[in-house]
Each structure stands twice: as C-alpha cells, then as structure tokens.
Amino acid sequence: MDAVQDSVLNRAIGVFIMVDTQTVPAPARAPGGSLGQPWKDPKAVPFIKLEGVSKSYGDILAVNRVDLSIHKGELFALLGASGCGKSTLLRILAGLEVPTEGRVFIDGVDMAGMPPYRRPTNMMFQSYALFPHMTVEQNIAFGLKQEQAPRARIVERVAAVLDLVQMGAFARRKPHQLSGGQRQRVALARSLVKEPKVLLLDEPLGALDKKLREQTQFELVNIQERVGVTFVVVTHDQEEAMTMSSRIGVMNAGRIEQVGTPAEIYEYPHSRYVADFIGTANLLEGIVQTHAADTVVVQCPDMPSAVAVSQVGAVPAGASVTVMIRPEKMTMGRDRPTGEVNAAPGRVRDIAYLGDISIYHVQLDSGKVMEVAQTNLRHTAEQRVTWEDVVWVGWHPANAVVLTQ
Amino acid sequence: MVGKRSLALFAVLGFGYAFLYLPIVLLVIFSFNESRLVTVWSGFSTKWYGELLGNQKILDAAWLSLKIAFVNACGAVFLATLAAVVIVRFRSFRGRTLFLALVTAPLVMPEIITGLATLLMFVAMEHAVGWPEGRSATTVTIAHITFSMAFATVVIQSRLSQMDRTLEEAAMDLGARPLKVFFVITLPIIAPSLLAAWLLAFTLSLDDLVIASFVSGPGSSTLPQVIFSSVRLGVSPQINALATIFVGVVTVGILLAGRLMNRNESAGR
C-alpha cells in the first residue's frame, strides 16, 4: 500500500507537469520569462560556481566532489532525502562550514577563508533562528546594524521588507508572539534586508502545515522575482522543488545526481535514483538488442513483447539498461493494443481511487507489478476495470526513457 | 487503587516538606521569644533583634562576608561563563579531559580537603614568591571562587547547551563577528542562568564555614565563623534572629529572581 500512497503524493506533480506543457502562459512561474535559460548558453558566466567541493566529518563524506553552476536570478533547488548532504552544501555556501576540498566562487570571488560575516550571502534557517530577545523590527535591523548603516536607511529598509512580507503590523512583537507562518515571513525579511547577492533557504517551508506551505510557495516565488536575488533552496519536498524552482539539483549520498529544469528531471531522469526519487516510475531491466536511427529496442525478461523506446543518443547493443515509464504515460485496456512492441497482459491486483484519477497495480505474468494511472473521465462506473480483471498495458515509445546508470 | 497510592505518595511529600521546613519555622518563631530559652515560649519580643544590631562583632563579620560573597560571585560567574563555553563549544582540544575533571571535582570534593589543600598552597606560595602575605579576605575570596565556580559552571553550561546554535550562526550570517555574536546574542539569551549562577555562588560563599576556617586570617573572620563559635558555646536567641533575617532575605531574593527568570524564560521561547 506504500506504493499507492506514494502515488497520491506524486500525482500532483504529474498533474502539474501536464499543465506546464499544455497551457501557455505558464502558471505561477515562467522560469524562462525574464531570466531566459542561461544554463543552456555555454558562454554565460555562472554566478555561483562550485568546483570539486567535498566535506567530510571523520570517515563520513557528507558532500562528495560537487561541481555546480548556478546563474544570476535563478531559483535553484537542492533536492534530496534527509542526510544526502544538501544542507551541508548550503552551509558551505554560507561559510558556516569549511569545505575539506574544492573551491567556491560567488560573483567571481573565491570564498576560501571568507567567514560567514563577510560573505555576500544571507541565509534563512530551517528553524528560522529568530533572536528571541529582540522584536521583529530589531531582528530585521540586526544585519544592517552590523554594517553600520545610517539610522535613516535602517528604518527605511526595515519598513520596506516588512511591507514586502506583509508583516508591518507586527514590527513591535517578539518572535514568541508570532505564529509559525509569521515567523517564516520575518525570517525571510531578515535575510533579504541586506540585499544579499545570494539568498540561501534551508527548508524554508518545512515547519509550516500543508495548506500554508502551498500558499507560501507561490509567494516566495513572487518575492524572488520582485527582488531579483539568486535563491538557493534546500528541500526534501519534491513538490515544493518542482513548483518553485527554475532548476533542480537532485542530491544523493553527497553527490549531485542530476541538474535540470523540473520538466527535464521528471521526464528525462538520468539515473534510476532520480527516476525513482521524483514521482513514481515503472522500471524494467533489460538488454539492448538493436539501436537503429532514433529507436532503441530492449529485451526485458518481464515483458512478453520487445520494448521500444524513442531515444536520441547512442546506447550500444548488449548494454544492460533500465527502461522507465511514468504511470500516467501508460495505457490500459481489455484488448491487446495494436503494434508488436510495448504490450503485456496482466491482472489487476490493486486499485487506488483518488477522485480525479485512479492508480491500478497490474501484475504481469512474470510477477512484475506495473503502476498505471488512468484519468476518471466519466461518472459512470460501468465498464470500469476492477480487481482481478485481465487487462493489457502498454505505452508509446516516445513516452519511455532508457536509463544507463 | 490509584487514589490510595497517590495518597501515600503525597503523604510522603508532605512529611518531606514538613521535615525541611519545620526547623526553619521554629527558628523564626523563637527569634521573637521573650525568654532566653529558645525552647519555651514566654511572650512576643523583638529584643533579640535589637541586641543583634548592637553586636559589633557579628555586624563586622556579616559585612565582610557580604563583600567576599559579592566579589566571589562576580569572579566565579566570569570564570564559569568561560568554562561553560569551553565545555559546550570547544568539543576537542588537548587537555579537555583534565579540564572537565577539574571543573567537576570541586562539586563533590569534601570541603575540609579543599580547605586544607588551598591553605597549604597559600602557605607554600607565600614561602616561595612572597604572595599572598598571610591569610586575609583575599585568600578566602580566592578559595571561594575556586569551589563556587564549579557550581556556577554547571548552571550556565546546562543553559548554554540547550541554546539553539543556529541563532549564533544566523547572527554571523548577518554580518556579526564572533565576539560581537557572543555579546549581542549568546550572552542575553543565557543571561537568566548567569543570574542564577551569581546568586548560587553568592550564597555558597556566604554559607561556607569549613574552607573559610582554613584560609581566613586573624582579622578576617567571616559570618559563619562567628556564628559557629557562638553556636558551639550554646544556643542563643540572637542567632535565631540572625537566621530569621537570613531566611527573609533569601526568600524574597529567590522569589524575585524566580519571577524575573520565569518572565525571561517565557520571552525566550
């Protein structure tokens, strides 16, 4: 049943991706709008550059030779399970941890030996880290006081950011008199007030409940677009990463597995880990038989038919690969689909009805269980596939991906 | 069943509190006794307070003890704050094990050993470098700082280790240098524990008889020393009066400090 619950979580992403590709203009965020796609331009100079950055604690390698380029104005998400090293990487950017190896450049400046209090970065902490003995105003003014800003400027800036996060009415309160959501805004304001070149956010929405989190996601993106600061966000929540960021770096065991736009990460994962971590994936092991023009044919022991995948890029025959198909890309019916490839009969073992869609667990003859998502287009329940029915599952070659890692 | 058991528990609790407070209450009551006998009530009187206030020896000793306790408390809290930072924040350095042992040992060391050892050290030091010249309020203060610092460290250390470290990181991230972070963020947040440690060190010093007996000089008898020699000669209503003043001051002080700390604590959430 765990798999079904996962599907519930991941469904939203699937829906979001469909919306993203179908509707023009894009919803809350248009990553390509004002920013363009500088990462596609080989001549663009990255704003943040990490070269072979490692961090070890004794024998434990928390961050393992990370190379990463982040461009000006991006909202970059570091996504990974807990303990993957994403927070350590963020703290290295902030100067709170000193990397064991490698170099960090921000805006062309080598950050080696630069303590946190001299870096052009500010951080929003997961716990918010609001100073309990200071009012909201004093908390926000703290950073400006450290650079001995003139009083008038402090007053003006504090008022401006309080306004930005709509917390003007709470300026005189102490942190313990605020709700979780209000604290989150104050923490954001405090980290924005110095107009850092880079804003680092450690699980910025982690402490909020689900509903507030969804609201705040969009607000955060709006604020980021207004102030134009480069954001680096650490999150374990893939939905959050997908919704907010221009690009995502998926981390696993101290390494960056893949960097790409949300759609790239979802549709074209580079590795089994990413495919499995983002959304739900049906994974089929197999050996490459032929590689012709733009189609790869893979022989999978679980499948009675050959598996064909439209693919650009070379995969040598004989290589062992994994074929990934997302559940919503699968088709299901009582009759055998036309065509020789990508078809297998199976028996429905489990159905999770989610309202807009249903998730079917179909067991193939080999015992392999495939997940199929079907949109519930009609009210009527007749003709609907039910438990223990024999069905045929399949997919279009363009909707599968071959993973070599 | 449950009711019976908790009834027994609360009976023990009541007995315990009676055991703790009855002697003090009796002490206070009999300080207002007319008669010289502290065990037979013969009428209300405040004459013992008058006599106490006329007893120059006790007054001198009390003033000296207060001065020593004040300097001791300040010195002990200063050293204890540093020691607490060392214990909580400097997780590894050469000599940490010895340092931990040195900080905790005075907590359990019988005072009589500490007193003897400290005196012998002062004598040896005077012999070797000519300082300190004889025993005085200074030697008492030094000896008191040494042992009350251990208690103060425990108090400050426990607060410091509960403190959220990201607060310091956030301050540094916002541009404050480490020293400034300590004074602007860390110190205000652990301030209630500094106050508690100060009060503890103050009372420990005011309370100490054994160590002071070893390291005080002829002209520097502390209040406990004077009380002790008077008590050894027999019960005296003047001491009851003194005890009542003690209890009153301490109760008021503790209640005030408790209220202050409670307020800070709830503000510190």
Add this chain to the structure above:
Amino acid sequence: MNGRPGNGRPANGWTGAVRWVVAGGLGRLLVVLPPYAWLTLFFLVPFVIVLKISFAEMVSAIPPYTPLVAWVEDVYLQLRLNMANYIFLLDDGLYLTAYLNSIKIAAIATALCLLLGYPMAYAIARAPEARRNGLLLLIMLPFWTSFLIRVYAWIGILKDEGLLNNFLIAIGVIDQPLAILHTDWAVYIGLVYSYLPFMVLPLYATLEKMDLTLLEAAADLGCRPLRAFLLVTLPLSMPGIVAGSMLVFIPSVGEFVIPDLLGGPDTLMIGKVLWVEFFTNRDWPLASAVAVAMLVLLVAPILVFQRHRQNAEEPE
C-alpha cells in the same frame, strides 16, 4: 578592513584563511586559559602540595613541616619521603575507626536520603506540570539559606529539654526525655536534612524525563503496577539514584560541621579528626596524610559520579 562589510570583498588568498584561523585560535586560547589556569593553580596544585606535605615531618617552624627535597653537600638533591604519618594512621586504631565509622554513617545517611527522597521526587515528577516548578523550588529553597543555621536549628529541637522531647512528653508518648542530641541519630538527621535536596534533584531529573507510555505499555502487556515499577521505573531511574547517592555520600564522608555540632564525643568521623589534627594539634603533615587517605577512599565514588555526569552529557 575598509571594504564594506557584508559585501563580497575579495579575501586575499590563503593569507586571509590564515588570519581567520589565527584569529579563531587565539580567541579560543583566551577563553580556555583563564578558567584552566585558575583551576590548575588553585585546585590541582594544592592537591599536589597536600600529597607532598603528607610525606613531611612536623616541626615547630613556619611553615610547620620539613622540606622533602634538600641539597646534600651542595651536590646531591636528596628526596626524603617520610612514611611515618601513614604508618601512624594505620597503627593508631583511632584513625581506622574514624574511617570505618565515616563510611558507615555516610552510607546509612545516603540510604535514608534515598528512602525519603525517592518517593518525594516521584511525587513531584508525577504532579501536574504547572505545580512541578513550585514544588521543586520548595525543595531547593532551604538549600539557599545558611547551612550552619539549619544545622543549628536541630540543636534546639533535639536537645534533652528541646522541642521534640517537650512535644512528646506533652502528648504523653514518653515520660523521660529521649537522648538524641550528641548521638549518631542526631548526625543521621542532620545529614539527611542537609543533603536531601542533592538526592531529590537528580532523581527528579531522571523521573521527569521518563516516558510514561512505557508504564502503559507494561500494563498493556500484563504487568501489575508494582512489578511495572520494579521492572521499568526503577531501572530507568538508576542514573538518578547513582548521581543522587554519590552527591550525598561523598560530602557526608568528609562532613565536619554536622558531627561536630550534633554528634557526641564518640561520634568519630574522619573530617572531624582532620580538623582536630590541624587546628588543635597543629600537625599539618598528619592532617595532610589524613586528607590523602580520605581522598583515596573517595576516589572510587568520585569516578563513578564523574562517569555518570559525562554519560549524561554525551548524547547531546
């Protein structure tokens, strides 16, 4: 230093790194040094000196003991270790008796403290949360008033014509006053009274932290309340029991004021013996030897206590 702070001023390569490390390193040294030096000078060194003097001989001089090392014919450095003080300690039955008696009295006082302190700590830990702090404050409050005066209060209560005897005679329980003052019983009462807070506080700390659902789980698995207490609560509160017992036992062994004021002439305790040796007989070397012997006796319980404290701190 003239760049605008907070803006990415270029750090000049590795000299910047060195400066940052050096600044941190020096700062740390300045923090460690004062308490470390103070404790070494005024706590560690004194014990070395006590050890040294315990091997010296008493003389009528200032200071009243012989030096251990001396130049012989200006050539050889001679070390004279005088074991006489320790031999005397073993020889004279008085010291051994005082030793054993101290341990006995401290052990009984510790047991009585535990007996009274455990249910008190338990009752406070299970009281409504709002009241716990108040109840705890009441335990600690007497500790803040003068120790000497609190011991003194018991003289007036325990005397032959004291309040307790008067009361008991008045209600007709006894007709002859009980001789309590100047007996071991008065010492027990004084010790329990003075050190009870040291027992209750660590016990409370462990009992309060205990997860109450453990007892529910035990009950759910068929364990009766008394057995659940013996099998779950008691083992889990062991750290508190050990810490509290050590905090009572160790200072009790060396206690001087209580046996002096409340005990009788035959209440021999090692702290009192040391006091007499030092102040009455002015035999500093012998007093030092007594102190060293007392320390040897207390090393084991002190180590147990230290280990417990460190264990309690490590998980953080």
